[in-house]
Amino acid sequence: MDIGSVLGEAWSLYKRFLGRFFMTALAVFVVLDLLTALADRAAGGNGGANVFWLLVGALIGVIGYFWVQAALVETVNDVRDGRADRSIGETYTAVRPRLASATIAGVLGAIGIGIGLVLLIVPGLYLLTIWSMLIPVIVIEGRSAGEAFTRSREVVRGNGWSVLGLVIITFLLVAIASTIIRLLFSPLPNFLDVWLGSLVAHSLTVPFAAAALTTAYFRLVADRPAESGASAAVL
Numbered sequence: 001m002d003i004g005s006v007l008g009e010a011w012s013l014y015k016r017f018l019g020r021f022f023m024t025a026l027a028v029f030v031v032l033d034l035l036t037a038l039a040d041r042a043a044g045g046n047g048g049a050n051v052f053w054l055l056v057g058a059l060i061g062v063i064g065y066f067w068v069q070a071a072l073v074e075t076v077n078d079v080r081d082g083r084a085d086r087s088i089g090e091t092y093t094a095v096r097p098r099l100a101s102a103t104i105a106g107v108l109g110a111i112g113i114g115i116g117l118v119l120l121i122v123p124g125l126y127l128l129t130i131w132s133m134l135i136p137v138i139v140i141e142g143r144s145a146g147e148a149f150t151r152s153r154e155v156v157r158g159n160g161w162s163v164l165g166l167v168i169i170t171f172l173l174v175a176i177a178s179t180i181i182r183l184l185f186s187p188l189p190n191f192l193d194v195w196l197g198s199l200v201a202h203s204l205t206v207p208f209a210a211a212a213l214t215t216a217y218f219r220l221v222a223d224r225p226a227e228s229g230a231s232a233a234v235l
Contacts, residue, residue, distance in 0.1 A: 001162040001219050003169065010211040017079045021207035024075050024088050025068055029202045032064035037195035065206070066106030066135065070095040072210035073139040080218070098139050105134045105145040129164040130156050135210075136217035155220050163216065170212045174205040181205070 014021060039060070071088075074095045078086050086094065095102075109131045117124030133152040137143045143151050156163050178201040185197030 001159045001166075001216060001223070003162055003166050006166060006216050006219055007169070007212060010208065010215045013076065013079060013215070014208050014211045017075070017084060020075060020079065020084055020088070021072065021211070022203050024071050024091060025203040025207050026199070027088060027092070028064060028068040028071070029199050029206075032060055033195050033198040033202060035060050036198060037191055040194050041191055062107055062110055063103055066103050066110075067099055068206065069106070069135045069210055070098055070102040070139050072207050073135050073214045075207075076211050076214040077140055095139055098142070101138045101143070101145040101148065102135055105138060105148045108145070109134050109149070125164060128167060129160050132156065132163055132167050132213060133217050133220070136214050140214075140217070155217065155224075159220055159223075163220075166212060166216055170209050174209050177201070177205050177208075 071092050074086075074091050075084075078084055078091065109127070113124050113127045113131065115124075116127050130153040131149060133155045134148045137151045137155065138145070138148045141151065181201040181204060182193075182197040185193050185200070187193075188196065
């Protein structure tokens with residue numbers, strides 16, 4: 001899998017359907033980031049309350065991230081042929097049966113990766129790589145949360161370094177873009193800064209990350225039959 005080619009295709013889709021991607025993400029993040037901003041404001045109390053609301057904000061963010069990811073993956077799947085066949089509402093309706101699996105797998109995956117990164121960086125990066133396709137296999141293939149971990153590893157197998165490179169580059173691009181966007185809202189009062197800055201940053205950057213990983217998923221799956229055929233020919 002060529003990282004540059006995947007990013008190029010993802011960027012092309014992202015630019016062409018920017019409005020659709022932005023509004024799909026906005027539909028969820030407008031609420032999630034508002035709750036996060038409220039949690040941030042409430043955290044101004046005593047130390048115990050501060051920790052509590054930080055945990056609430058983190059939980060909301062994790063669940064919301066994987067929830068909107070499901071809709072964004074389906075959006076990429078929808079527009080890959082050059083046109084959007086579903087409305088945003090229809091997209092969320094289509095992925096509704098997969099939201100529980102996406103959230104469960106996403107949260108468990110995030111916990112596992114987080115523990116791996118904290119205890120020793122290499123295991124965390126390994127898990128980040130083999131579980132990078134969790135949401136695409138759940139949304140596109142209809143896998144359950146349990147099946148998704150095994151299937152994601154199967155999809156990535158043989159392309160681990162390329163997938164890891166793609167994930168890291170995408171993360172860095174998203175982090176840089178998000179920081180710049182957030183800085184534009186820093187002159188606003190703290191509550192509006194946290195809410196609107198996060199809302200715009202998430203709605204613009206998360207769709208690109210989804211486009212990159214979903215594009216990689218389709219490339220990896222498309223390569224599998226060719227690889228199997230080549231192996232059979234050799235044997």
